Amino acid sequence: MRILRIGLGGIWQETNTFVPEPTTLADFRRYQLFEGAELLAQLHGTGTELGGAIEAVERHRARPVGLLFGAALPSGTVERGAYETMLRILLERARAAAPLDALVLSLHGAMVVDGHPDPEAELVGALRTVLGPVPIGVTLDYHANVGADLPRLADFLVGYRTYPHTDMAERGAEATDLIMRALRLGRRPDRQLVKLPLLSVPPAQEDAAEPMRGVMAAVTELCAAPGVWTASALPGFAYAQSDRLGFSVYVAADDHAAARARELAAHVWDHRAAFTARLESPEKAAAVALRGPGPTVLVDVADNVGGGSPGDGTALLHALAAAHVTGAVAVLWDPAAVDAIHAVDAGELALPIGGRSDPLMGEPYRAAGPVRRYGAVSYVRTGSYMRGQRVEMGRVAVLLDRIGALVLTEHRVVPFDDDHLRALDLAPQRARAIVAKGAIAWKAAFAGYAAQTVYVRTPGYCPADLGQLSYHTRPAPLYPLERDRAWEATVTAALST
Ligand SMILES: [Zn+2]
Structure with missing residues (x-):
């Protein structure tokens, strides 16, 4: 039997656009920038998304193919040239490695790049153009600010379920299991994204404390339901001038994906007032x-x-x-x-x-x-x-x-x-x-x-206290910056194949 070849890569940063210094290619080099075989050697056995994916690919008796992975510490807006250089190498390596059977990408999901309004979606779309309709699984940070295009271009989004983030390797393995299942069955489930007009702050997002404890319990229950392939609840990252701000809920399921996503989103919205932090001087x-x-x-x-x-x-x-x-x-x-x-x-x-x-x-x-x-x-x-x-x-x-x-x-x-x-x-x-x-x-x-x-x-x-920030670009209204607003969950991105 032919051995399946699974491409691995990604560009990963949480961008705080309120920080004046840009994030440069040197910042990625200093933190993590690996290509090809070096990517596999550096990340194998680590508790990272691609570390988990490499082990899962091997468990499925497939072959991991390292493309490019770049990560920088959270900081200011990523310089255009830094992103374009990494994307060019990623695409060249994908072209050279083609045909690949599937991809697992480690993206943060809250990167902001000068001149590229939705860099994660653009990256997935560009890889799709090179590789065709192969299954693409994407891991996302809990703080991802998911836009409407990413869930359309990727087959599976798999968000972390922990904060502190200690399940990165598990999510990389899950994304791998999902693409292998799609390959085996020759089909994808329906995928639905609901974007909530809710901005929350990190001290109120711990997975072991309310309100996220209840939200994550609902995600776990959903993932165990028959016909559900995966589900994520992503609180997002408030410190960016971006029209992608807000809480995201994502469900991939054989049936009722939209209803399940709306129900999870309604649970989050019902608890919106609990997303506050108590601070001392x-x-x-x-x-x-x-x-x-x-x-x-x-x-x-x-x-x-x-x-x-x-x-x-x-x-x-x-x-x-x-x-x-x-x-x-x-x-x-x-x-x-x-x-x-x-x-x-x-x-x-x-x-x-x-x-x-x-x-x-x-x-x-x-x-x-x-x-x-x-x-x-x-x-x-x-x-x-x-x-x-x-x-x-x-x-x-x-x-x-x-x-x-x-x-x-x-x-x-x-x-x-x-x-x-x-x-x-x-x-x-x-x-x-x-x-x-x-x-x-x-x-x-x-x-x-x-x-x-x-x-x-x-x-x-x-x-x-989000009142300490002045936004010029963001969706509006957005709770709690605008408080009195009725909202009913509707699907932002609905996808069937
Ligand atoms: Zn995070």
């Missing part, structure tokens, strides 16, 4: 850390590095110092401070840190104390989030200030694991306070030993 947060058992995780919500914020906000450092908190640990992106510390060999230093990228990120914090210097630090994630992925922190300096260990990095570091602190001989489980520049993803790193958590109202590019 930095002063209150520092007082809680001072009094309570440690470690207290102080969630610097708006300076969420995983949502595109720079990670050099100082609001919590000032508050911790004012409250005389000691024993904290905080990571800041500050390449200029790293340079300054590495340029001298003093054992103790005093210098301003953080608050450099934008006045929005607060006044620099005046740090002082013994310093430790590290050359290029890289580590491999060992936790539940993208296990096996190598992370480059660049050069690092740790300054032991009166409030605690301040970790200054050359590259932006996301708190998806605590390996980045252990690589520097820091023990976050013994800290009084951990400043986590994230919304929910930090739970994959610190939730196991956090004694308490405070979500803090800080400045940054990912505020939980």
Whole structure:
């Protein structure tokens, strides 16, 4: 029997268009940019979408064919040339590898590219033109802002069901199983997308807490129903000037796909008022850390590095110092401070840190104390989030200030694991306070030993209060920015083959 050949690739970024710096090809190169056999070698065995897909393709006794996969850390709008270069290589490799029997693509779904209004749909459409009507399965981040074209061009959309995202490999395997089933049966189910006029913020989207716990339970029930191939509920990403904003619901089923999607969407809409976040001031947060058992995780919500914020906000450092908190640990992106510390060999230093990228990120914090210097630090994630992925922190300096260990990095570091602190001989489980520049993803790193958590109202590019942002491009009306509005679920994209 002929061995099926399954193409694997994608371009992956969550774009925060409120961040002024563009995302460049160098940003993709620095994070992940693999082609051909190297893609398979790098991602095989990792807890990523394509890592899961490679294993599933092998389980189906088919052959994985690496095309191109590029991923960059969340940041500003992707430069046109960066996207066009990666897309060109992806298409050249698909052409060279043709005929392929099917494709599995890892897309984030909330990428914004200068000059390309729906880059994910365009990518799938371009591959379809090269490869013809082969089954295409697409994995999407929980924060995907799905437009109307993507579900029409791809055969299956498979969104993550967890936040923190710990099911990436499972979803890659699921997308593979779906395309193999379509190949075996020689048909596709009906697919339906419902887009809700609902904008939600990360602190209110945790899958283990309401309202998403109930939504995901409904998705799980739906997926187990006879005739249903897959279903997704995607809360989306609010920090983009985009006409694709909003919550998406997707169902692929042999029958009643539209009714099932409408029912799931109605469940989400009924709970719209529960998508809110409770925030404390930095002063209150520092007082809680001072009094309570440690470690207290102080969630610097708006300076969420995983949502595109720079990670050099100082609001919590000032508050911790004012409250005389000691024993904290905080990571800041500050390449200029790293340079300054590495340029001298003093054992103790005093210098301003953080608050450099934008006045929005607060006044620099005046740090002082013994310093430790590290050359290029890289580590491999060992936790539940993208296990096996190598992370480059660049050069690092740790300054032991009166409030605690301040970790200054050359590259932006996301708190998806605590390996980045252990690589520097820091023990976050013994800290009084951990400043986590994230919304929910930090739970994959610190939730196991956090004694308490405070979500803090800080400045940054990912505020939980959407009133802090001014949109010039977005769908309207959109709850909760516009509140009093009746809405009834209708299908945005209905597809049958
Ligand atoms: Zn996400």
